[in-house]
Structure formats: C-alpha cells, structure tokens
Amino acid sequence: MDNGFATQRHRGRALLAFCLLPVLAGCTTWVKPGADEAAADAAQTHCKAVSYGQLPAQMQSSTTRGASYSERxxxxxxxxxxxxxxxxxxxxxxxxxxxxxxxxxxxxxxxxMYQAGWRPE
Structure with missing residues (x-):
C-alpha cells in the first residue's frame, strides 16, 4: 500500500514555510518619531546591505526520503x-x-535598525 502521508506532511511544511515567509522576510513595520515612509525604506535598505555585507547568503542543500511506494x-x-x-x-x-x-x-x-533609532511597531 502506498503511503502518501509523508508527501502530505512535506507539502504541509512547505505551506507553513510559505505562510511564514513574509514574517521572516522582514515585513515588520519600523517606526521612528518624525520619520516618514521614505526614511524607513532608506534605513531598511541600508541595514539589509549591512547585514548581507557581514553575513552573505550561505545556501545549503539537503536530500531526504519522502513518500513510500511499492512500485518503482x-x-x-x-x-x-x-x-x-x-x-x-x-x-x-x-x-x-x-x-x-x-x-x-x-x-x-x-x-x-535599533541603533539607528527605529523600533518595530
């Protein structure tokens, strides 16, 4: 008997990751007294460049087993x-x-962002 549960579990994890992506991708609203949206965009762009400059992307790949089948x-x-x-x-x-x-x-x-006086809303 084929076991589609593992595939469903992986799809569920992928959906969860997709739903959390905006949260993890920095969709926080940053505020600073007297600052407008353009200043917030500039600060976020600067801080994103600083963070990538200090810690560039380091992609890692992994391979796991998924669903089980009786037939190739x-x-x-x-x-x-x-x-x-x-x-x-x-x-x-x-x-x-x-x-x-x-x-x-x-x-x-x-x-x-904190050092520049910004706070998450």
Missing amino acids: KKCEKNSPNGCTKSGNRYYAIIKTSSDANSEGRDAIFRDC
Missing part, C-alpha cells in the same frame, strides 16, 4: 527528483535548500 513506476511518476530503493520499497527523493546565515543576518538587521 509509481514512485518515479510522483517524484520529480527521482527515487531510491530500500528493502522492497521505493522512496521519493526530496531536495531542499536553505540559507544557513538567514537567522544571524536577521539579528544584524534588527540591531542596525
């Missing part, structure tokens, strides 16, 4: 990244990538 053809049909065999089962290959420096860069960005 079914696995290959449902897995664009191919399949791997273990015992008498075929497993979809799931490839992901992430930026190892994103959290550190976010901290540098926030610190830069």
Whole structure:
C-alpha cells in the first residue's frame, strides 16, 4: 500500500514555510518619531546591505526520503527528483535548500535598525 502521508506532511511544511515567509522576510513595520515612509525604506535598505555585507547568503542543500511506494513506476511518476530503493520499497527523493546565515543576518538587521533609532511597531 502506498503511503502518501509523508508527501502530505512535506507539502504541509512547505505551506507553513510559505505562510511564514513574509514574517521572516522582514515585513515588520519600523517606526521612528518624525520619520516618514521614505526614511524607513532608506534605513531598511541600508541595514539589509549591512547585514548581507557581514553575513552573505550561505545556501545549503539537503536530500531526504519522502513518500513510500511499492512500485518503482509509481514512485518515479510522483517524484520529480527521482527515487531510491530500500528493502522492497521505493522512496521519493526530496531536495531542499536553505540559507544557513538567514537567522544571524536577521539579528544584524534588527540591531542596525535599533541603533539607528527605529523600533518595530
């Protein structure tokens, strides 16, 4: 029997990550007394450049096993990244990538904004 649960779980994680992306991507509204939107945009652009200058993107790739199939053809049909065999089962290959420096860069960005007198709203 094919197990689509693993695929659904990975889709759920992808959806969660997609929903959280705006939060993690710096969609915070920054305010500073007497400053307008143009000043906020300029400060964010500056601090983003500072954070990338100190911690450039460091992409990491990983490969994991996904859904399990009893037949190779079914696995290959449902897995664009191919399949791997273990015992008498075929497993979809799931490839992901992430930026190892994103959290550190976010901290540098926030610190830069705070030091310039900005506060999240």
